Amino acid sequence: MTDSKQQLSMKDRARSLVGNQTSLLIIVMIVLAGIFTAFSNGTFLSTGVFSTILTDWGALILLAVGQTLVVISGGIDLSVGSTVSLSTVVAGYVLVKVMHLNSTLTGSAAWGPLAIAALVAVLTGLVVGAINAVLINVLKIVPFIATLSTFGAAAGFAIIISGGMPLQGPTDFTLINPIRIPGIDVQTCDTGLLSPMVILMMIVITGVGLFLHKARFGLYTYAIGSNAFAARAAGINVTRHTAKIYLVSGALSGLAGFYAYVRLGGGSPSSGAGMELYAIAATVIGGASLMGGIGRMWGTALGTLILFTVQSGLLMTGVSPDWKQIVVAILIAAAVAVQTLQKKNGAR
Amino acid sequence: MAGEVIYEVRNVSKHYGPVVALDGASFKLHAGEVVGLVGDNGAGKSTLVKVLSGAHDADGGELFLDGKEVRWTEPRQALDAGIETLYQESGLAPHLTVSQNVFLGREKFVKGIFGKLGFLARKQMESEAHRDLEAVGIAVPSSNRSVAQLSGGQRQAVAIGRAVSWAKRVIILDEPTNHLGARQAGEVLHIVKAAKAKGLGVIFISHTLPHVLEVTDRVIVLRLGKIVKDAPTNLFDGDTLVAMITGTITELPSEKKS
Helix, strand or coil: HHHHHCCCCCCHHHHHHHHHHHHHHHHHHHHHHHHHHCCCHHHHCCHHHHHHHHHHHHHHHHHHHHHHHHCCCCCCCCCCCHHHHHHHHHHHHHHHHHHCCCCCCEEHHHHHHHHHHHHHHHHHHHHHHHHHHHHHHCCCCCCHHHHHHHHHHHHHHHHHHHHHEEEEEEEEEHHHCCCCCCCCCCCCCCCCCHHHHHHHHHHHHHHHHHHHHHHHHHHHHHHHHHHHHHHHHHCHHHHHHHHHHHHHHHHHHHHHHHHHHHHHEEEECCCCCCHHHHHHHHHHCCCCCCCCCCCCCCHHHHHHHHHHHHHHHHHHHCCCCCCHHHHHHHHHHHEEEEEEHHHCCCCC | CCCCCEEEEEEEEEEEEEEEEEEEEEEEEEEEEEEEEEEEECCHHHHHHHHHCCCCCCCCCEEECEEEEEEECCCHHHHHEEEEEECCCCCCCCCEEEEHHCCCCCCCCCHHHHHCEECCHHHHHHHHHHHHHHCCCCCCCCCCCCCCCHHHHHHHHHHHHHHHHHHHEEEEEEEHHHHHHHHHHHHHHHHHHHHHHCCCCCEEECCCCCHHHHHHHHHEEEEEEEEEEEEHHHCCCHHHHHHHHHHCCCHHHHHHHH
């Protein structure tokens, strides 16, 4: 074994390094970070910038986690961005219009209402997920069309419920601001990345990742995406499991809606607009196949980080943010091209 | 010889829209018996397999397992009753490993609270899958390889091994020797005989008539959704079997004499 490994030529080694999705993603990250650092006179590496991006786009991680499950099962969920908008608006509506609270309530005094906002947002997401599950499993509509309808409907309801304007309510910005550890100088040790909400997201991605890779929930998700007929023949209740996946995706979109509420201090009907594209992008860049059966949670985590790197890099090098969509589009095309090449070469 | 009746099919019918795929099929399967199911393309073999395995619900007719009437709406129910099926379309998930496929739907969990949450005992399943496949005479390079990395013959071997090692009462094999070389096909026939010796009822569907003649005790001929002949294998030879399948004869020469 060791002998044959030592006999690998440099070319083979390079190929196997590139053939491995994870190492390829890390190489892409390093190259991107290098380019941005060079063109931003080093300011790119300051955590302050990255933490701002993480705060602005943190909800995306939750959507990408849910999308990863959906994509591995062979489906797609286009409704996630609109679900963020709808759930954040419904949370805002309950706090502002039903409970008659306003934005003067801040700090820890807002925690009670925020807990209600979280509950309402997650429940709203679950409702959208349940509708997706019914459209796909009961009415047998393909996931692309089913979630395209809920994408439109959720965005519409978000505007109708909010009246097209943000519903400003109570919030606590310390939840999204970096945690200051007493006794540590911010100048020497920046904890800029770690806000309570970012920690929550890390827990979610780790937890869902464990269920995906170590538990039966994930095994069935892969099995259905790999060969739905075989999954059913093996006794798996494919309908029920698919429903669970869309419910999880919906609940995580609702949680992302709560994140958007906390960050903006209210429910804004446009807060999730366009996020589905980036959630799918993060998943695909992370190595998941839209054909189903393939994907890894840490791939998605790296895919999301690459998107953040692009976002903050363009910002720091002074390139117009309008270029972001184009760069993301190129990354998606490149990621799928790499997958196709790997399949051809028979690499894993 | 064959024992008691395990699985009985009475007057089963299945329509797909206006197409009649199965038209009043009836037969009995005994313990320790291999029954061959033959017929041309579209004769209704695969439909019958799907009804027997719970993948499809029949439109009419009854199924009896050990004399008790049963009705399947999900493959799970048939599996739980001890009926294993090897489907002609791949019954394996290519992205999963050999052991994940062997244990799919019957996972083993770690002990304690994590097991309750569905966390899997991967190592245990890997070693048991390896052991179980070897026990039925299948050598697989490694049970933690993904099925997509195996050759066609190895995949078929894993699928058969899984079916045989889990089967308690009945095993249904739809084209088990398809795409296999002569040596591998011989191994499959050996496995079928071993399953029969264990007292399982085996339903063997194949287009490869020499295999049918070699391994079965009885042959059922399907034509256009109907069972047109159900007779001991030793009454057939290659020519009469082909003629019966295509419909050029409706009675066996041996029957005419008697």
